[in-house]
Amino acid sequence: MLGHCIVRVTVFDAKAIRQPTVEEFCHQLAGRAIVSLTRRGKYLIFSLSAPRASRSNPTVTGEASFGQPRSPATVGTLAEAAASSKSTLNLIAHLKLSGALLLNAREPPKYSKVLLQLDNGSQLLFTDPRRFARMWLVEDIRTVTGKLGPEPLSADFTPQVLADRLRGRKAPIKAVLLDQNVIAGIGNMYADESLFAARIHPLQKAGDLSPGKTRKLHAAIHEVLTAAIGDKGASIRNYIRPGGERGTAHFGFSVAHRGGEPCPNCRRPIQRMVVRNRGTYFCPHCQRLRPATGSYGEPPPFALVGAMP
DNA sequence: CCCGGAACCTGAAGGC
């Protein structure tokens, strides 16, 4: 897709466009080339050029249609479009639980949300049966990703950074790992896998991890994510790659989605529980819940004795 | 600011 121009945009489900309006989305996208493809956390980022005037695609169009595509509406002249448009823009996509980006799908898949047609004949289709996935078109990426925590695979995500981010947190470590503003990009199954690898109970208070456990967790996150990327993701349910292939990371999972199966470490059955409304898999024997270190004998800040009915 | 729970959605799988 790199270097190719978007010549036509079709929106089948207005709900999939978070920003701006559907009309503006189509209008602003048409005529721009895809300059780079990057990622921040779980957000996929298409950096776009300024609108290009080209003899080969004189009728660049933007189209907002629902159900069956209608005949496209031409967007003025390209000169006008360029004059009224932002110079560069970013198309951002989030797949949420069930979204997919499909390149040149063989048959028209169900649940189509947005179709981008390129000047080389390629078609990029954004699909999502569950209607959670979203797209944005923004000048500044930070308007969407600005609050995200550090990238867990970047060099500046050190054990010390993790310790700083967990300090003082009273929520379960599982919940904190899923908080994208603490660390960006860890999903439910990778949180479970990381906690198992570090032998930490999902309900352990995040701020109570010892320095040693924090270092182990840091290493575990790195290992789990690197392995999963090497396996092209996990396709337990919906996820498929742009060519329709499935990932294989779930075959290597130790606990995630393996309730009742033997723990690979101790052979006792893996349990499932719910933490913050998310299914959570762990080994109760290998991942022990420990009381807070140091604070066990401390008195509470106030003692209300017999004062209330 | 931090925390927990509900809401947003719909298809697929499992139990009866």
Add this chain to the structure above:
DNA sequence: TGCCTTCAGGTTCCGG
């Protein structure tokens, strides 16, 4: 077979 319940690769809003 059919109905009902549960679950799901996530984020955001609301109330405490």
